[in-house]
Amino acid sequence: MKLEPRDDWVYWTLLAHYATAETRKRFWAERPDDLPAFMRRQPEWAELEPKLVQEAMVLHNLSEQGGSLITLADAEYPEPLRTAENLRPPMVLYALGDVRLLAEHPFAAFAGSRNASERAIQEAQRLASELVSEGYHTVTGFAKGVDATVAHTTLEQGGRTIGVLAQGLLHRLTQQAAREFMHALNEDRLLLLSELHPNAPWSGSFAMMRNRLVAALGDFLIVVESGPELSQRNGKTVRSGTYECAKIARKIGRPVYALDLPAEGNQQLLAQGIATRWGEPFEPPTPAQGALFD
Numbered sequence: 001m002k003l004e005p006r007d008d009w010v011y012w013t014l015l016a017h018y019a020t021a022e023t024r025k026r027f028w029a030e031r032p033d034d035l036p037a038f039m040r041r042q043p044e045w046a047e048l049e050p051k052l053v054q055e056a057m058v059l060h061n062l063s064e065q066g067g068s069l070i071t072l073a074d075a076e077y078p079e080p081l082r083t084a085e086n087l088r089p090p091m092v093l094y095a096l097g098d099v100r101l102l103a104e105h106p107f108a109a110f111a112g113s114r115n116a117s118e119r120a121i122q123e124a125q126r127l128a129s130e131l132v133s134e135g136y137h138t139v140t141g142f143a144k145g146v147d148a149t150v151a152h153t154t155l156e157q158g159g160r161t162i163g164v165l166a167q168g169l170l171h172r173l174t175q176q177a178a179r180e181f182m183h184a185l186n187e188d189r190l191l192l193l194s195e196l197h198p199n200a201p202w203s204g205s206f207a208m209m210r211n212r213l214v215a216a217l218g219d220f221l222i223v224v225e226s227g228p229e230l231s232q233r234n235g236k237t238v239r240s241g242t243y244e245c246a247k248i249a250r251k252i253g254r255p256v257y258a259l260d261l262p263a264e265g266n267q268q269l270l271a272q273g274i275a276t277r278w279g280e281p282f283e284p285p286t287p288a289q290g291a292l293f294d
Contacts, residue, residue: 137162140164212248215249220254225263250275
């Protein structure tokens with residue numbers, strides 16, 4: 001199921017992507033019922049108004065491609081994003097797939113290396129299969145490596161999965177993914193989400209930013225394999241996206257588990273108490289208990 005376009009969608013797009021920081025602050029303070037009227041009262045409206053037509057065309061294109069917009073005011077907006085500790089929820093989410101999946105707990109979120117080891121791939125397959133058999137859906141950042149393994153395994157086992165993207169839904173990378181996963185999308189077993197403007201390209205900063213959504217949408221997070229928190233690459237200090245995802249999950253109140261693999265990041269997460277060791281055997285909460293983690 002996708003949401004039908006509404007006249008106020010374009011105003012939400014302007015607020016999320018073009019309004020000034022001051023206007024967004026006023027929005028959070030007022031939480032207006034009539035967003036179009038609120039936007040027309042803002043000092044920068046003269047600059048925003050010309051964008052109405054161009055953004056309406058973008059949203060029309062998105063709808064024609066099967067996508068829809070979920071706003072903070074919609075009943076379909078995922079409650080875990082509204083209620084997570086220390087998290088400012090995105091004002092809008094762009095969706096491709098069945099938005100009803102957002103309300104169908106429980107969810108196991110996964111994070112792991114793009115360049116995963118063979119053992120990590122095997123563990124991701126095993127854990128995803130086990131959790132799907134327990135009635136769980138999965139959430140990933142839909143990147144290569146661990147994320148891709150979890151998504152494919154979930155679908156192969158008859159489960160449903162959410163992929164949170166680091167680019168817009170109209171970007172060519174999303175279109176490629178939609179073609180690859182066309183059957184799962186048509187069968188309402190895959191939902192692709194992005195908080196980014198539909199035309200936004202992929203970037204490393206967007207990949208880091210989407211980690212908070214992966215962490216928040218899961219009832220808990222499993223770190224399959226992580227690099228160290230900080231490393232050197234080409235003379236620059238680089239942060240591990242997987243490690244950051246674990247830190248964010250802990251900050252917003254989600255349980256974090258890490259596999260006891262020799263990966264440096266896994267061992268750091270366990271040693272620092274950010275993550276708990278995923279035990280053998282481990283008994284996850286039953287689907288009926290999933291709401292306990294909300």
